[in-house]
Amino acid sequence: MxxxxxxxxxxxxxxxxxxxxxxxxxxxxxxxxxxxxxxxxxxxxxxxxxxxxxxxxxxxxxxxxxxxxxxxxxxxxxxxxxxxxxxxxxxxxxxxxxxxxxxxxxxxxxxxxxxxxxxxxxxxxxxxxxxxxxxxxxxxxxxxxxxxxxxxxxxxxxxxxxxxxxxxxxxxxxxxxxxxxxxxxxxxxxxxxxxxxxxxxxxxxxxxxxxxxxxxxxxxxxxxxxxxxxxxxxxxxxxxxxxxxxxxxxxxxxxxxLPFLRGIPTPADRALALGQREAINEVERDMGGSAPAAAPAPLSEGSEDAQQETSRRRGRRRRRR
Structure with a gap:
């Protein structure tokens, strides 16, 4: 051995x-x-x-x-x-x-x-x-x-x-x-x-x-x-x-x-923000593409809602593959 x-x-x-x-x-x-x-x-x-x-x-x-x-x-x-x-x-x-x-x-x-x-x-x-x-x-x-x-x-x-x-x-x-x-x-x-x-x-x-x-x-x-x-x-x-x-x-x-790091964005932060925008666009497409009366409020980066929405979007993408 x-x-x-x-x-x-x-x-x-x-x-x-x-x-x-x-x-x-x-x-x-x-x-x-x-x-x-x-x-x-x-x-x-x-x-x-x-x-x-x-x-x-x-x-x-x-x-x-x-x-x-x-x-x-x-x-x-x-x-x-x-x-x-x-x-x-x-x-x-x-x-x-x-x-x-x-x-x-x-x-x-x-x-x-x-x-x-x-x-x-x-x-x-x-x-x-x-x-x-x-x-x-x-x-x-x-x-x-x-x-x-x-x-x-x-x-x-x-x-x-x-x-x-x-x-x-x-x-x-x-x-x-x-x-x-x-x-x-x-x-x-x-x-x-x-x-x-x-x-x-x-x-x-x-x-x-x-x-x-x-x-x-x-x-x-x-x-x-x-x-x-x-x-x-x-x-x-x-x-x-x-x-x-x-x-x-x-x-x-x-x-x-190290709280000061919150003011230093990372590539991952930018990718998360982009993913949240894509998630909002996907929701609008699922609604039939009709323009809402008011734009949905953006999800704050790192929030629990943002993470759950990103998780659901990733899951849909994985299933499509």
Whole structure:
């Protein structure tokens, strides 16, 4: 089992890191480059995850109404719940898919850092013996050049992170990277939640809201125990996620902590405003195209009504596809 794990995940990560190291001559930059490349590959899954999370939060009030109406009839409740999901184009399982993909990559990065720090087959507690050119040759992909001499150990330091004098294979002695990892995780978690929360949150949505505050603390704790290179990977992947969310979902709940962000529109805000205008136009077309006596009042961005209208419109589009 270990051989399969190494062959399909750990050794590919090592190959990517060594290839990036050969280009940049800096192991820290190599980790960042590989992280960005992986995030770009996983971008479609990220969009699916965020949209699924938002859709589940948007249908929260409707699910609460169904529970009040059919709470004692579990079969009827399940039928109506699935009907609601179909109408809104929601698939609850899609929100878990990216996590199932990202967790093996995180574990593979951890195992790769150990093997590159203590040698292939090494582990925590042994004498630090960075991966040599001869060792890398045994797992090297044929199309990747070997930048290391046979007896030369990989330089695990990052010149732009001077306090990590022991290299990225050791833990961060002053906990800078773990704290940064926790802070960026908090920002990403808050941005993933809608700016206007429904009044009646589903238990799943309440749990996600709570995890936005617990998970950063967990991140700091584990990042302080593991190699600094793994903490750097987490910082890089979370920063990339923040940039993605800026374009896809906007500031989200981050505006509650930093109110001045409300005055800085994001591409996601502009897309939401455009979607609301399209929703109004669609309602007018459904009414037969007759001009109303008074123009409907625009929905305020981030309001619960706006989210529900946008959710209904998205559901109609998904069903048409």
């Amino acid at each position: 270990t051989a399969v794990w190494n062959a399909f995940l750990v050794h590919p990560v090592i190959n990517l890191l060594v290839a990036a190291y050969g280009l940049l001559s800096d192991f820290g930059l190599a980790i960042v480059l590989v992280t960005v490349a992986l995030r770009l590959v996983l971008y479609p899954l990220f969009v699916t995850q965020i949209r699924s999370q938002r859709a589940m939060q948007e249908v929260g009030p409707a699910l609460a109404e169904l529970k009040q109406k059919y709470g004692k009839d579990r079969q009827k409740m399940a039928e109506e719940q699935m009907k609601l999901y179909r109408e809104r184009g929601v698939n609850p399982a899609m929100g878990c898919l990216p996590l199932l993909v990202q967790m093996p990559i995180l574990f593979a990065f951890y195992a790769a850092m150990l093997q590159m720090t203590y040698g292939l087959g090494g582990g925590i507690g042994g004498e630090i013996a960075p991966l040599t050119g001869a060792q890398f040759e045994t797992i090297r992909w044929s199309f990747i050049p070997n930048p290391l001499e046979a007896s030369e150990g990989l330089d695990l330091t990052a010149r732009w992170l001077p306090w990590l004098s022991a290299g990225l294979g050791a833990t961060d002695p002053i906990f800078i990277l773990p704290v940064v990892a926790g802070v960026t995780q908090l920002v990403a978690s808050l941005m993933a939640q809608p700016a206007a929360q429904p009044k009646n949150l589903e238990p799943q949505a309440r749990m996600m809201q709570s995890m936005a505050y617990y998970f950063p603390a967990i991140t700091i704790f584990f990042a302080a125990q593991f190699p600094a290179g793994l903490a750097l990977y987490w910082v890089a992947t979370t920063l990339f996620q923040i940039v993605q969310q800026y374009f896809v979902t906007g500031w989200g709940q981050l505006t509650r902590w």
